[in-house]
Amino acid sequence: MIKIENVSKSYVKGKKSIDNLNLEIKNGEIFGFLGPNGAGKTTTIKMITGILNPDEGDIFIDGKSIQKEPLEAKKNFGFVPDSPDMFLKLKGIEYLNFLADIYEVPNEKRKERIETLTKKFEIYDDLNSEIQSYSHGMRQKIVICGVLLNNPKNWILDEPMTGLDPKSSYDLKEMMREHAKQGNTVFFSTHILEVAEKLCDRVGIINKGKLVFVGTFEEMKDKFKENASLEQLFLEITDDEK
């Protein structure tokens, strides 16, 4: 479960990039975080993951405050950043082992997890090559594999579908569904509205640092106009705020 309480953040004095954000993503839920470029999606994710400290408010991962108990909170989530260009000089297998050591994945589980995940994403045969030689999609896959190694309860993904081929994209979506079904949380940002529409139990739309809508797709339709596509609704919601 991820809980964001009264969070605000400014990069420049007097201009709030995130303005009093309140959000709760429950267990067993896939939550899509939408918004135009520069709306505050990445800033929010950076605060959830402890990369940035909020000026006000707090964030809790399974009840642990990211500010007061950072280590405990960080153990409870896996994070896929928007750029998959991670440690390019490490071989795939070295990268995965490095993460497995950080997240204390035991030996017996490690082999099974690495094999299952990398075979699913079809990168098992490339594990002995440096990540630098991977294509963008393969880099994205190895980062996702790394995050899923210790099977964290909360998944936080920043634009995870970017660069994935259709099959990997499908596999990832299936894994997200499976993860949520097991009572875990998936929080991800995306620009692809169709993905959000089909995959998410709820969506949140942020614009200019303010959460302008939270709810299901049906609730969005009820609130605004019926029979409109998510794209039309999204444009209307974010346009209203301009």
Next chain:
Amino acid sequence: MMKNKVVALTKVFLKNSFQNIETSSSKKNKANSKSILILYAIVFLYLAGIVGFFSYNLVEGLIKIQQEEVFLGLILLVIGIFVLIQTIFSAISLLYYSKDNEYILPLPIKPSQIIMAKTNVLLITEYFIVVIIGLIPLIIYGILTSANIFYYISMIITLLAFPIVPILISSLLVLIVMSFAKFTKNKNRFQVIATIILIIAICLISFKTNDMEGSQEELIEMATKANGLVEMIRDAFPTLGMAIEALANNSYLNLIELVLVTAILYLIYIAVGQKLFLRGAVGSLYSGKRTKTAINEKIAFKRSSLSKTYIGKEFKTLIRNPIFFMQCIMPAILFPILVIVLSFAGMHTEPNTDIVQIARMLQEKTSIYLGMAILMIIQFFSMFIYISATAISRDGQNAVFMKYIPVLLIKQIDYKVMPNIIMTTIMGIISIVIAQYLFLMPILYLILITIAMISMGMLQSYLMIIVDLKKPKLDWNSEYTVVKQNMNLIWPMILGVANITIIGVLSYILGSFMNSYIIIGLLILIYLGLTMLVRKYIEKNIDKLFRKIY
């Protein structure tokens, strides 16, 4: 037209090199960059002062034994070798592994123009160093030998022309070796191996001087040997003899000869270089291929301790990245070895017959200062180990990784400084082994110096990571930007010079009434105490220090 393109390209390459010298419009930043400029000026003057002081003493000493011309040979030789080695590193990076190749190569520019512009950049960068190690000593020589105006004119022309040939030699070697790059599978490894081969080649050139005959007696003999060294190395730098003649005998004919030969060699270099450049450059644009080799299951899934895995990751990134390897790892091993090579080059074929005896003879007089001198030399070498000073920046945008993994930031800092401590220690041990060979120090003395060296390395490593945390360079496209065009790297030098001064002053003040064992012990306590304080500071301010990393 051709000239214009070369000038324009040179400007672009130079701007790229120095873009990060901060220029900002805000008042605070302006004041900041002003104070940084003042700081650089102080460092420059300090270095110039040191070079000037040594030059003055050396020239005066040589005048007494009427060997002052040896000084000219020595200075030009130092410039030559320095430029030669320095260019090997920078030429590979600049000619082949620089990002701008990708943008420049598709443009309608001739390879000869690219080569000219890139060589210009190499030359202009070297001139900065030539000012310190060439101009100042030669002016002092001129003053002390009451030289006439012709000497000063010759000096300026010589200093402008002389560094060109060593640059051409190094660049040409680089061009030849790199033209084989496209036949190799792993380009990065090739670059590292190529650099090592080139450095060995340069060392061999220096070693050539070893064949000479030399007498074995005293210091005066050594001075003449240095002259002999100049004689022997004439072959390596075809213009060296002319430069010495031009300066020593006010010979304008030699000066014209120097300029003409340099110009001819330059033309030959461009003619050969343009043919070789594209063969290598195209090959180096593509990074390594993927190989579908099976992983070794026995070791592939083994759990390691966090410290081992983290430090291992740091080392792998350093070693596998050719530019990081050459700028961070190589100097640690290379500098002490080069010093051995260069010290013994020109000596008799059995070096222990003279230099070792002289060194041991000197030891009796200076044993109080011996340890201090060794530490000062180690400190000098470690100024060129940039592992800690770039520990955060090397990760680039990935540096945020440190903030979202469940590992304490201070622990990660400990792991990140470790490679710097290890490499400084390796370099220190090599230096101490050489010193031990020369001076046969007592074992306790040796142990104390080793501990002092390690604690000095620890302090420096923690201090340098603060520099990187305060001004991280995370937004880079080429690794070269991090390790070469990074103004933060002035700090290891500032710290090094400060530490050398402190060691010097301490040994001067305490040396007269205190045992050298106690002085070194005191230094160890100071270094360890300061290291603990600095680490405490980092721990206490960790959130603040990491604020720029997001």
